[in-house]
Ligand code: 5GP
């Protein structure tokens with residue numbers, strides 16, 4: 469971040485303010501971890517802060533400290549709109565364009581508050597007053613740690629804040645395995661452990677809380693996997709009927725897409741999930757190496773993300789969507 473921006477933000481935060489903090493729609497570990505870390509930090513600076521998520525977060529994140537205070541826009545539009553309109557500062561975390569907040573976009577578009585974006589996605593929109601955006605970071609949580617240090621306030625990072633930061637670093641780095649994991653990431657994590665986080669327990673909370681139904685759904689997803697060795701590609705599909713069969717709950721399909729990449733020789737994996745209530749096919753893409761799934765998602769499936777992890781959606785049927793995908797992969801070099 470530029471020195472002038474840091475000074476300006478330091479000035480803004482010098483007096484107690486009303487602050488709203490926004491993650492993207494369908495918030496993941498990094499979105500929830502970063503917004504809650506910032507929330508606890510701003511409370512320590514005597515601000516009135518609140519996290520407003522566009523829609524609900526998955527159960528596997530419900531243990532995060534402060535998650536019980538998070539307001540869900542979809543559940544109480546009027547109240548959330550009022551808070552947003554009264555906010556003097558709005559932080560937008562872990563997303564690069566306001567449409568990533570779904571219908572909250574209409575409200576955010578009209579705000580006069582100072583907007584501060586902290587994010588690691590490509591091609592950030594210019595909506596914020598201050599933008600701290602850098603795709604070199606594996607997570608927004610790592611950037612929150614830096615943001616706090618820019619403000620010269622690392623002394624305020626307690627176990628609670630550290631726990632939230634650790635969560636996003638862990639989930640967005642695939643537990644420290646993705647290429648964006650640097651020696652600095654590990655140094656930050658070392659510091660978080662020194663501040664008292666129970667790192668092993670956090671992993672238990674995040675990854676060892678499976679329901680039997682979720683594992684059965686995973687089994688079905690793996691059975692449904694199609695592999696195209698000639699295109700170095702695999703994909704998984706799950707229909708609404710299959711989700712219903714295993715009593716799908718939000719979060720149950722998290723991470724399943726990654727299994728496709730674990731097959732030898734596969735560098736591109738996708739998952740197509742039918743969500744009949746929203747009338748869309750939700751898609752996740754993952755790659756290994758140089759194939760840019762962000763561009764692929766932008767060009768073909770109304771989405772975006774990062775080079776090796778992106779998402780998108782299709783308004784066609786599951787069958788048509790998959791047909792389109794199979795056609796596309798036969799024409800590109802992966
Ligand atoms: P996931 O597949 O885990 O939902 O998302 C992977 C990455 O792509 C995340 O960084 C997420 O923010 C981004 N992403 C997921 N869905 C969309 C989408 O519909 N539009 C855009 N622009 N990015 C997305």
Ligand code: MN
Pocket residue numbers: 498499562588606607608640
């Ligand atoms: Mn992220």
